[in-house]
Amino acid sequence: MSTLEIKDLHVSIDTEQGNIPILKGVTLTINTGETHAIMGPNGSGKSTLASTIAGHPRYKVDSGSITLDGEDVLSMSVDERARAGLFLAMQYPVEVPGVTMTNFLRTAKTALDGEAPSLRHWTKDVKTAMAQLRIDADFAQRNVNEGFSGGEKKRVEILQLELFRPKFAILDETDSGLDVDALKVVSEGVNREHSKGEMGTLLITHYTRILRYIKPDFVHVFVAGRIAEEGGPELADRLEEEGYDRFTAQSAVEA
Amino acid sequence: MAETTHTEFSPNTAPEGEVTDLGDLDEKARLGAPSGAAASASIDGFTEEGERLSAQNTGSEQFGLKKHSHGNATVIPEASRGERRRSFDLADYPTLTGLEEDWRFTPLKRLRGLHTDALTGASPAVAVTGAGKVTVETVGRDDARLGTAATPEDRVSAAAWNAFTEATVITIPKETAADGEVMVSVTGSAMEAAAQQILINAEAFSKAVVVLDHSGSATLAQNVEIIVGDGAELTVVSVQEWNDDAVHVSSQQAKVGRDARYKHVVVSLGGDLVRLTPSSIFTATGAEVEMYGLYFADAGQHLEQRLLVDHAVPNCKSRVTYKGALQGQDAHTVWVGDVLIRKAAEGTDTYETNRNLILTDGARSDSVPNLEIETGLIEGAGHASATGRFDDEHLFYLMARGIPEKAARRLVVRGFLNEVIQQIKVPALEERLSESVERELAAGNL
Numbered sequence: 001m002s003t004l005e006i007k008d009l010h011v012s013i014d015t016e017q018g019n020i021p022i023l024k025g026v027t028l029t030i031n032t033g034e035t036h037a038i039m040g041p042n043g044s045g046k047s048t049l050a051s052t053i054a055g056h057p058r059y060k061v062d063s064g065s066i067t068l069d070g071e072d073v074l075s076m077s078v079d080e081r082a083r084a085g086l087f088l089a090m091q092y093p094v095e096v097p098g099v100t101m102t103n104f105l106r107t108a109k110t111a112l113d114g115e116a117p118s119l120r121h122w123t124k125d126v127k128t129a130m131a132q133l134r135i136d137a138d139f140a141q142r143n144v145n146e147g148f149s150g151g152e153k154k155r156v157e158i159l160q161l162e163l164f165r166p167k168f169a170i171l172d173e174t175d176s177g178l179d180v181d182a183l184k185v186v187s188e189g190v191n192r193e194h195s196k197g198e199m200g201t202l203l204i205t206h207y208t209r210i211l212r213y214i215k216p217d218f219v220h221v222f223v224a225g226r227i228a229e230e231g232g233p234e235l236a237d238r239l240e241e242e243g244y245d246r247f248t249a250q251s252a253v254e255a
Numbered sequence: 256m257a258e259t260t261h262t263e264f265s266p267n268t269a270p271e272g273e274v275t276d277l278g279d280l281d282e283k284a285r286l287g288a289p290s291g292a293a294a295s296a297s298i299d300g301f302t303e304e305g306e307r308l309s310a311q312n313t314g315s316e317q318f319g320l321k322k323h324s325h326g327n328a329t330v331i332p333e334a335s336r337g338e339r340r341r342s343f344d345l346a347d348y349p350t351l352t353g354l355e356e357d358w359r360f361t362p363l364k365r366l367r368g369l370h371t372d373a374l375t376g377a378s379p380a381v382a383v384t385g386a387g388k389v390t391v392e393t394v395g396r397d398d399a400r401l402g403t404a405a406t407p408e409d410r411v412s413a414a415a416w417n418a419f420t421e422a423t424v425i426t427i428p429k430e431t432a433a434d435g436e437v438m439v440s441v442t443g444s445a446m447e448a449a450a451q452q453i454l455i456n457a458e459a460f461s462k463a464v465v466v467l468d469h470s471g472s473a474t475l476a477q478n479v480e481i482i483v484g485d486g487a488e489l490t491v492v493s494v495q496e497w498n499d500d501a502v503h504v505s506s507q508q509a510k511v512g513r514d515a516r517y518k519h520v521v522v523s524l525g526g527d528l529v530r531l532t533p534s535s536i537f538t539a540t541g542a543e544v545e546m547y548g549l550y551f552a553d554a555g556q557h558l559e560q561r562l563l564v565d566h567a568v569p570n571c572k573s574r575v576t577y578k579g580a581l582q583g584q585d586a587h588t589v590w591v592g593d594v595l596i597r598k599a600a601e602g603t604d605t606y607e608t609n610r611n612l613i614l615t616d617g618a619r620s621d622s623v624p625n626l627e628i629e630t631g632l633i634e635g636a637g638h639a640s641a642t643g644r645f646d647d648e649h650l651f652y653l654m655a656r657g658i659p660e661k662a663a664r665r666l667v668v669r670g671f672l673n674e675v676i677q678q679i680k681v682p683a684l685e686e687r688l689s690e691s692v693e694r695e696l697a698a699g700n701l
Contacts, residue, residue, distance in 0.1 A: 054655050057647060082657035090655075094648045097612075098670030107666055108656035143670070144652075160656065 002069050002085065002167045004030045004053075004200060009064035011045075011052050022048045024225035025064070030168060035194060035201040037211060037236060040222030041244040046204045047091055049222075050172040053202075054088035055081050068167070083112055085167030089157040089174050096144035101156070102126075104144045105163060112164055129162045133189050150177040158189040165193065170202045175210035187213030208240040223247045336563065336593045336627055341406040345417050348410035357409060360589040360621055362557055365528045367474040367502045368448045369411050374418035376447025379473045380440075381423045387434030389463065390426040400424060401454060404480035405508035409532070412506040415476035418450035425465060426456045429484065433463035436681050443473025443501060451477040455491060459484040459512070464681055465491050470525075472498045481509035483517045485539065490518040492679055493533075496691060497526035504530045511571075513539035520679055521548040521577075523558045524691050534563040537571040537600075544573045548590070549675035549688075551695045552618065554583025561591040564607070566600035572634075575607035578675050580668050581618035582699040590640075591623045596633060604634035611642040612671050614664065614699065665696050 011023035022045045030036050040046050052059045053066060055078040066073040068084055076084060096104070105126060110116045117125075130137065133155045145153050154174050161169050171190065175183055191214060194201055203214060211233070219235040221228045221244075228247045229235065333339050339357070340347060351370045353363045363370060383391045394401070401422055407413035427433055439453070455465055461484065483489045495503060503526055511517050523529045535544040550558040564573045579588045590609045611620040624638040645667055653663035672692055679685050 054651075056651055077660075078651060078654035079657050079659050079663075082655055088655055090652070094652045096649050096652060096667060097643075098668070098673070099666050100670065103666070103670065104653075104656075107662070108653075108658055111659065111662065112657040164656070 001032045002200065003032075003067075004073075004086075004168045004202075005065075005067045006049075006053075007065045007067075009049070009052070009066065010062040011048055011059050012062055013048075013058055013060065019060075021062070022059075022225055023052070026225070026227060028220065028227070030200040030202055032167065032200050033194075033197050034218065035203060035214060035216045036218045036220060037203045037205060037214075037216035038220050038222055039205055039208070039236065039239060040228075041248055042206065044222040045225040046206075046222050047172050050088055050091075050170045050202070050204050053081075053086060053170055054078065079111070082166075083114075087161055087164060087166035087169045089154075089161055089169065089171045091172040091174075091176065093145050093153045093157055095146045095148075097146065099144050100141055101144055102140045105160070108160070109163060125163060129159050132192070133159050133162075134185055135159060151179065151182040154178060154186055155182065155189075158186050162189055162193050165196075166199060168200045168202065169193070170204065172204050173206060174203075175205055175207060183210060184213060190214055208236050211236045221247055336595050336625065337565065337597065339408055341408050342413060343402065343407060343416055345410070345413045348413055351410055357561060357591075360587075360591075361530055361559060362528065365502065365557065366411075366504065367446070369414070369474060369476045369502060369504050372448050374414055374448045374450035374476055376449035376474065377445050378419065378421075378449045378451045379443035379469075379471065379475060381451075381453070382440045382442070383423070383425065384438045384440070385435045386425070386437045388428070388431050389433050389437050390424075390428065392424045392426075393421050394424050395421055398422065398424065400456070401452060401480070404454065404456075404482045404510045405478060405506065405534075407478065407506065408508075408534075409506070411476045411504045412478055412532070415450040415452065415478050415504075415506075418476070419452040419478075422452035422454060424454045424456065427458060427461040427463040427487075427489070429458035430460045431458075432461070436684070437463060437465040439465060439467045441467060441469045443469075443471035443475060443497070446472055446474050446500065448474045448476070451475060452480075453477070454480045454482075455489070456482045457484055457487040457489040458482075460486040462488040463490070465489070466681065466684060467491065467493045469493070469495045469497055469501075469503060472500050474502045475504070477503065477505040479505060479507040481507065481517075483509055483511045483515040483542075485512040486514050487512065488516040490520070490680070492520040492522065492681070492684065493531065494684075494688070495521075495523040495526055495529050495531075497529070499525065499527060501526040502528045504528075506532045506534075508532075508534040509536065509544075511535055511537050511539075511542045511544060514541040515539075516543050518545045518678070519547070520675070521546075521550070521560060522675075522679075522688055523548075523550040523560070524688075524695060526556070526558075528557045528559075530557075530559040530561075532561045532563070534565065535573065536563075536565040537568050537573075540568050540570045542571045544571070545678070546573070546575045546577075547675050547678045548577035548579075549672050550577075550579040550588055551672070551692060552579065552581045552583075552586035552588045553695065553699060554617075555585050556583075557587045557589075559589035561589070562593060562607075564592075564594045564605065566594070566596045566603045566605065569600055570602040571600070572604040573607075574605070575609075576675065576678075577609045578672055579609075579611045579620060580614060580672060580695075581611065581620055582614040582695075584617035586615075586618040587620075589621045589623075591621075591625070592638065593625045594627070594636070594638065596626075596628045596630060596636060598629040601630055601632040602634055603630075603636065605636050607638045609640045610671075612668065613642065613644040614668065665693075668692070668696060 622640040
């Protein structure tokens with residue numbers, strides 16, 4: 001059992017207009033087997049949290065800590081974090097020229113495991129996972145994300161999730177831009193991996209729609225860089241009915 | 256990687272893209288013949304078949320057959336690439352100033368006298384192996400075959416023509432398929448400015464792969480004349496793995512016959528300054544040309560390639576793909592791709608692409624695709640150029656999957672350049688060049 005612990009995290013970015021604080025004290029603990037949903041209006045800092053955990057250089061941690069089973073995640077490089085078991089399914093996966101999916105997946109798997117996967121099993125695993133996610137076999141020969149549609153890119157993110165088997169998966173708005181069918185396929189993929197009981201999931205979403213397919217144990221509502229409210233799955237139902245107005249109005253009053 | 260220069264067709268224009276970013280660009284211009292004949296009857300230049308451009312456009316002449324009015328000192332840029340001066344006489348070329356269109360990117364000071372001095376140094380040694388069924392001769396200047404396939408097009412090429420003492424002639428006899436690859440090792444061992452002449456003659460319906468493998472140290476002005484006979488199938492690969500001090504200026508002109516297939520591959524990795532000017536000149540219908548290039552410039556290296564595809568006859572096809580990587584301070588690459596579709600070249604199908612990947616700060620890549628079209632009755636014509644850098648977002652994506660930074664960079668470069676290496680189709684050479692690329696990456700601390 002693993003624990004990802006975020007304590008009083010303050011994060012800012014440098015822009016032309018100066019330094020802008022985004023996260024203003026986030027505390028969150030996720031254990032193996034748990035699914036946490038982070039919901040909130042645009043600009044509330046949800047994606048910043050995801051990118052900061054993964055180590056994107058744009059985000060500056062001003063104070064607070066992130067630890068994985070007690071190890072200081074913030075002192076690790078991006079690739080070290082991945083090898084420690086953190087996986088970020090990106091909101092906007094980039095196209096990587098010149099690198100085929102096959103080559104990329106194998107290289108990443110080798111880096112993550114510290115040894116090359118057995119060729120026979122690996123090929124079979126990739127084929128099976130692709131078929132389950134309804135990704136055409138010819139994608140394997142295409143360059144990473146090059147020319148993929150939005151939905152295809154998201155499916156390929158989940159393909160990696162299933163093949164790399166991280167300790168913690170952070171899904172950054174994986175549901176955005178997916179039609180209902182694709183949303184189901186992607187959710188099934190996450191559930192398949194989660195049901196093995198060896199992964200904790202942090203699901204970041206703007207909409208409640210994906211929560212019909214992936215059931216959260218905990219829901220956290222992000223407003224203006226802080227967790228404004230926390231609860232169980234019932235909080236998601238309430239958000240679906242009421243929207244974020246209640247929170248944004250409240251935060252406006254506080255400000 | 257975002258911005259891109261992409262031009263479809265543009266008669267007589269020379270769009271230029273210097274450092275632009277890599278985006279996507281595989282669209283292709285199609286010049287269809289307009290079907291509404293009635294509407295076009297009264298428009299000058301329009302016929303039932305389509306556009307013939309202006310009636311005043313008589314088309315440019317091939318091989319510089321048109322009389323030139325040179326002799327005056329001012330540099331007047333040619334109106335068409337097809338009008339560029341061609342001459343065996345060195346006196347026809349004024350002293351270079353570096354302002355000339357075709358020399359403006361080349362650091363003349365680093366030519367070690369190739370453009371000014373008599374080229375009297377010892378020519379690099381030529382050794383030909385693997386030449387089953389192929390004739391290899393060393394001949395004197397007076398051999399009548401020399402100079403039949405190519406006429407010098409610049410001062411250094413003309414200087415080389417006038418200075419060489421003996422030439423290597425490689426003949427693939429007609430209707431003969433060469434056994435294996437013809438390896439032509441060109442090994443330099445002296446730094447005095449030297450000249451070299453090589454003729455590769457693939458006679459009608461012959462088939463061969465010829466590899467020019469340049470290594471060692473040299474200051475070399477070289478002319479490689481190539482004849483691709485009717486129905487012949489010839490691949491010429493020119494590999495530049497020179498030592499760091501070498502200077503190499505090479506004109507590699509091919510005359511392509513009827514229904515011939517010609518493939519030219521440039522691989523430039525080593526040398527201080529390497530400047531190649533490969534040309535493919537179609538002389539009869541039905542031929543197809545593919546020109547590939549791969550170059551990898553390190554700190555301080557200047558690697559330049561200027562291509563010409565001259566569509567002078569109908570129904571020929573050409574494809575050009577050049578890819579370059581750059582790393583280190585003052586690494587400089589130049590790619591200029593001229594494609595000329597002359598008035599007679601109806602049914603032409605052409606597309607050229609150049610892509611550059613800048614791996615570090617301090618490097619410069621110039622990319623200039625030029626397309627001149629003198630007839631509208633073509634199948635297709637297009638070009639694309641993109642120069643991008645391997646940016647932080649690519650790196651983040653790969654590293655977020657556990658791949659360390661160096662490995663991530665190598666993964667991208669290897670993949671990027673592999674597309675060209677795969678085209679060589681000589682397994683042993685492909686393997687060697689892949690290893691060379693790995694060494695380049697290791698040397699650049701990537």
